[in-house]
Amino acid sequence: MHRVVLHCFIICLVSLIFLQTAQAHGGVVDEGDLCVIKVNYLRAHFKIYQPRVTGHEQFCEDLPVASESVFVMEYLHDSLSTMPIEFRIIRDVTGKGRFARLEDVENIDDIESATVFYQPPILEPDVYTVIHEFVEEGDFIGIVSARNLETGKVYAAVFPFEVGFTGWGYWPLFVGLLVLLQIQYLAMSGRLRRWFSKSSTTMAAVAICLLLLPPATFAADFVVTYSTPSGKPQINRMHSWILHIENESGAVVEGAIIDVTGGMPEHNHGLPTKPRITQELGGGDYKLEGMRFHMSGYWEIVVNITTETGKSTVIIALRI
Numbered sequence: 001m002h003r004v005v006l007h008c009f010i011i012c013l014v015s016l017i018f019l020q021t022a023q024a025h026g027g028v029v030d031e032g033d034l035c036v037i038k039v040n041y042l043r044a045h046f047k048i049y050q051p052r053v054t055g056h057e058q059f060c061e062d063l064p065v066a067s068e069s070v071f072v073m074e075y076l077h078d079s080l081s082t083m084p085i086e087f088r089i090i091r092d093v094t095g096k097g098r099f100a101r102l103e104d105v106e107n108i109d110d111i112e113s114a115t116v117f118y119q120p121p122i123l124e125p126d127v128y129t130v131i132h133e134f135v136e137e138g139d140f141i142g143i144v145s146a147r148n149l150e151t152g153k154v155y156a157a158v159f160p161f162e163v164g165f166t167g168w169g170y171w172p173l174f175v176g177l178l179v180l181l182q183i184q185y186l187a188m189s190g191r192l193r194r195w196f197s198k199s200s201t202t203m204a205a206v207a208i209c210l211l212l213l214p215p216a217t218f219a220a221d222f223v224v225t226y227s228t229p230s231g232k233p234q235i236n237r238m239h240s241w242i243l244h245i246e247n248e249s250g251a252v253v254e255g256a257i258i259d260v261t262g263g264m265p266e267h268n269h270g271l272p273t274k275p276r277i278t279q280e281l282g283g284g285d286y287k288l289e290g291m292r293f294h295m296s297g298y299w300e301i302v303v304n305i306t307t308e309t310g311k312s313t314v315i316i317a318l319r320i
């Protein structure tokens with residue numbers, strides 16, 4: 001029995017390792033725990049966030065759902081900070097899927113009609129960040145171009161990716177088949193019947209414990225928007241926000257307990273202040289004071305909301 005369990009564990013472990021190594025493709029490669037995009041010989045750390053649905057979780061390329069997505073490049077070559085960088089996302093019209101390459105993109109007759117997002121060339125001295133909200137799932141291709149101002153030469157990279165990617169493919173079917181084969185083997189050998197007869201008392205005790213457990217508290221879903229009465233946030237200026245909170249049905253949320261944190265995930269630091277709610281204004285509005293940003297770049301504001309229906313966290317992504 002122990003040999004069978006060990007055999008199944010090894011198969012599952014090998015499958016998971018294969019899944020991890022098989023997901024990298026295109027211009028983004030997985031180097032240890034970091035994703036690196038290669039724009040010709042130029043390299044940068046590359047990561048994607050979907051703060052509304054997955055918080056601080058990072059993705060190399062494929063994204064689980066259609067949602068607001070933040071693409072971040074941290075330069076490994078200083079020369080990238082001196083080059084205007086252009087970023088484009090197109091629907092995959094090449095027919096090549098994950099095997100699409102730069103030459104396949106260059107052969108597209110009308111790339112504008114396939115474009116879903118375009119950021120004109122801009123100079124970013126530190127970290128390059130763009131935000132795009134996907135409205136549908138499907139196969140896409142990202143295109144990053146950097147132009148050398150001295151020589152005029154353009155370096156480019158493409159990375160095919162999928163929005164709505166589950167990461168499983170045919171593996172659940174394969175693993176399920178292995179499990180069924182093992183169960184059949186145990187049943188035919190009589191071991192399954194003997195195990196159940198010995199374990200019936202234990203199983204009954206587990207069932208009773210589960211029934212006695214207190215009911216779980218399910219998290220509610222909220223929609224948080226904000227406004228800044230004193231104008232657009234500026235670096236190193238203390239200011240206040242007005243948070244407006246609704247539930248997923250559109251009804252305003254009143255009487256909530258709100259805790260606000262945040263920071264810059266690519267720089268691994270939090271807010272320089274400790275903002276707090278100072279007043280509930282009614283109609284789902286809450287006054288948040290003590291907000292300050294000490295540097296430009298991509299920020300995430302984490303709003304933790306507690307009501308009678310449960311707890312939930314909403315992440316507001318913004319670029320200062």
